[in-house]
Amino acid sequence: MKTTQRSPIQLLDNDTVAAWIFLTPALILLGVFIIWPIAYLFYLSFTAGSFTSSGTYWIGIKNYWRLLLNPDFWQVLGNTFYFTVATVIPSLVIPLGLAVLLNRSLALRGILRSTYFLPSIISLVAAGLGFRWLFQTSGPVNGLLALFGLPAISWLGDTFWAMPVLILLSIWKQLGFNMVVFLAGLQTIPPSRYEAADLDGANAWQQFWHITLPGLRSTIIFAIVTTAIFTLRSFEQVYVITGGGPLNSTNLLVYYIYQEAFGQFDFGYAAAGATVLLAVTTVLVYLQLRTWSEE
Structure with a gap:
């Protein structure tokens, strides 16, 4: 045929x-x-x-070899890891708590929701300038410490305190976005689950641990990945507030790439650093998609 x-x-x-x-x-x-x-x-x-x-x-892999042998690059990686972990954890815990509270029938819930979300729509450059003014040596923060008889701190000139200022700004910036994400996730959990838990005598903590957290699993994963990417690509905070100092203690990977590319005009070496950043971000996105596909 x-x-x-x-x-x-x-x-x-x-x-x-x-x-x-x-x-x-x-x-x-x-x-x-x-x-x-x-x-x-x-x-x-x-x-x-x-x-x-x-x-x-x-030149082959020489740029990547230079990255491996450069102590400044490893210091920057350490700074970036510290900055990312110290930003992501509070940026998830605090908005989750606020979302749980605002999801209940509270007075002024709409006003509070808008107030918490406001930092998300403010320019990072403007926010960075504001934080630099707040934490300068003669700024309002040290003025507040003086009221309690505490000595002034060189927030932006101290290798220990400069990074927490950047972390605080990033948490403040990301807080409102994650809160809205968690609020949307909470509204997808059926109220009947909480009603059944009440009938079984479960307290508020047990309901949160056994109903709220499992119901927000995909939402939490999304928030972790988006917040981690936000911190990994952080540039404006460093550029406006510290410039990577003091003594390279606040230099993050994106700012390091910027310095090498447009400060030293070493574009090949900067591209190698950017490729490392791209690889890390790709792994995070892959883990997010894989986790969602397993649900």
């Missing part, structure tokens, strides 16, 4: 053609503004030179 084969043109039915017509603009934008820059960044990490008439030239 003779079988007939359909030509490639015949395989493109009207629905397929329409789908490609609608997808083509998005695919072009995706390729031009995302895929091509990532591919060029990866290529650039294997080169040295500049974008002048001398151009760039291939």
